[in-house]
Amino acid sequence: MNPPEPLGPTGLRTWNRRHRIYLCGDHLLLVGFDGFSENYRRFYLRDLQGLLVQRTSRRLWINLVFGLAAALLLLPVVIPGSPVEVIVGFGVIALGPLAVVVVNSVAGPTCRTVLQTAVQATDVPALRRVGDFERCFARIRPLVIAAQDEAGATVPEADSTPPAAA
Numbered sequence: 001m002n003p004p005e006p007l008g009p010t011g012l013r014t015w016n017r018r019h020r021i022y023l024c025g026d027h028l029l030l031v032g033f034d035g036f037s038e039n040y041r042r043f044y045l046r047d048l049q050g051l052l053v054q055r056t057s058r059r060l061w062i063n064l065v066f067g068l069a070a071a072l073l074l075l076p077v078v079i080p081g082s083p084v085e086v087i088v089g090f091g092v093i094a095l096g097p098l099a100v101v102v103v104n105s106v107a108g109p110t111c112r113t114v115l116q117t118a119v120q121a122t123d124v125p126a127l128r129r130v131g132d133f134e135r136c137f138a139r140i141r142p143l144v145i146a147a148q149d150e151a152g153a154t155v156p157e158a159d160s161t162p163p164a165a166a
Helices: 058-073 084-107 130-150
Strands: 018-024 027-033 038-044 048-055 111-117 121-123
Antiparallel strands (some): 018 027
16 A cells, blocks of 8 residues: 655644645645644545636735835835934844745645535635646546546536537
8 A cells, every 4th residue: 555645735734724635546635734733635536526726816915915014124124314213123134024925826726626525515724725726637637537437437528619509
């Protein structure tokens, strides 16, 4: 048996919870950890009907909030007659929000990912960036197709014919 293979980033956090997604042979395992307890959700590859992604504006809002905080902290730098100690102090403090803006911008666009089965649609907080979703999808797509072919399920092909007018 192969050890679980992490598919998403390490230690991704929401407000109070860390999430990971693993590939474990014939299923995906979504793990949530809040410091005191862990929750596990298993999704068999043969049961997956879709992995949906929707871009969000989370990156824009994070950059706006932290960029505004950095701008406010840099106000004493542009005010004439400010003491050097104040300029240096506020300049150093402003590096924190500026670092958040840079790291958030480099991480790429944000998204919401939903895992669809016949029974449920589950949010996957471990895949909050488009690049993470694309890497995960590229890794599991051939495995899902193989598992569904093996189970006798048919993978629908894209229909290129327009719907008939009523």
